[in-house]
Amino acid sequence: MQTILVINSKGGSGKTTLATNIASYFAGSQRKTALMDYDPQGSSLHWLQLRSTKAAAIHAADAAVQKGKRMRSLQMYVPEDTGILVIDAPAGVDGVLLQEMVKKADYILVPVAPSMIDIHATADFIRDLLLKGGINKQQTRIAVVANRVRKSMPVYRPLERFLQVLSLPFLTRISDSDQYILAAEQGTGIFEMDAALVATERKEFEPILDWLDPQADRQDGRPENVVDFGRLCSGA
Numbered sequence: 001m002q003t004i005l006v007i008n009s010k011g012g013s014g015k016t017t018l019a020t021n022i023a024s025y026f027a028g029s030q031r032k033t034a035l036m037d038y039d040p041q042g043s044s045l046h047w048l049q050l051r052s053t054k055a056a057a058i059h060a061a062d063a064a065v066q067k068g069k070r071m072r073s074l075q076m077y078v079p080e081d082t083g084i085l086v087i088d089a090p091a092g093v094d095g096v097l098l099q100e101m102v103k104k105a106d107y108i109l110v111p112v113a114p115s116m117i118d119i120h121a122t123a124d125f126i127r128d129l130l131l132k133g134g135i136n137k138q139q140t141r142i143a144v145v146a147n148r149v150r151k152s153m154p155v156y157r158p159l160e161r162f163l164q165v166l167s168l169p170f171l172t173r174i175s176d177s178d179q180y181i182l183a184a185e186q187g188t189g190i191f192e193m194d195a196a197l198v199a200t201e202r203k204e205f206e207p208i209l210d211w212l213d214p215q216a217d218r219q220d221g222r223p224e225n226v227v228d229f230g231r232l233c234s235g236a
């Protein structure tokens, strides 16, 4: 099983957006996929509930620590034949919970929004992750993605500088796009939507897939045999 952790202690950086789109990509590529939500807000699990029964199946695993409850093991269950496990982390996570998630991860993806506040918080988070996260560097790969980059401001100098000083790979810039909001509302992802509407989003997302899934044969940034969820919904 390949485990992909999407994490940043900064709230609203795009963890759930990346986690759900990655899960929908792999599920659409005929990979047995599970999405594990550590966030008590349950955004990823909510997205799964919105998902059409006709769309490629994604197993839901609830790993959130709810107030007053300690037992998590049953809801955390992931089927044995799962090929891809995507973990959506909550904001503000540290300590034992951070280590628990990091220990599971083969890949750690850190989304960062282009604002001074987000960049500072993310720099602190990455430092904590490297120092206290318990990463086994030989096994775990870490990369950064800029998210919600505005078209009017494609280059943001503080972000450029931040990414330059990191000795971690910077994979791509994801634009601020209504398509991600639509996908979130429909329980789908950009690789399941009408290709003509999401060509830019797919192109920007592709470096993430190249990093996670280098062997895949992607035509036009789209996995083969994927269900066209947009068409399914519109009945075309």
Ligand SMILES: Nc1ncnc2c1ncn2[C@@H]1O[C@H](COP(=O)(O)OP(=O)(O)OP(=O)(O)O)[C@@H](O)[C@H]1O
Binding pocket: 010, 011, 012, 013, 014, 015, 016, 017, 018, 039, 043, 089, 090, 091, 147, 148, 149, 174, 175, 176, 177, 178, 180, 181, 184
């Ligand atoms: N590239 C994007 N384009 C447009 N909207 C986006 C993009 N990325 C995220 N959003 C929107 O921004 C909001 C925050 O994104 P998201 O929920 O993915 O962040 P998060 O890091 O999971 O937040 P939290 O820390 O609360 O869990 C959501 O409403 C989401 O739809």
Ligand SMILES: [Mg+2]
Binding pocket: 015, 016, 017, 039, 043, 088, 089, 090
């Ligand atoms: Mg979230």
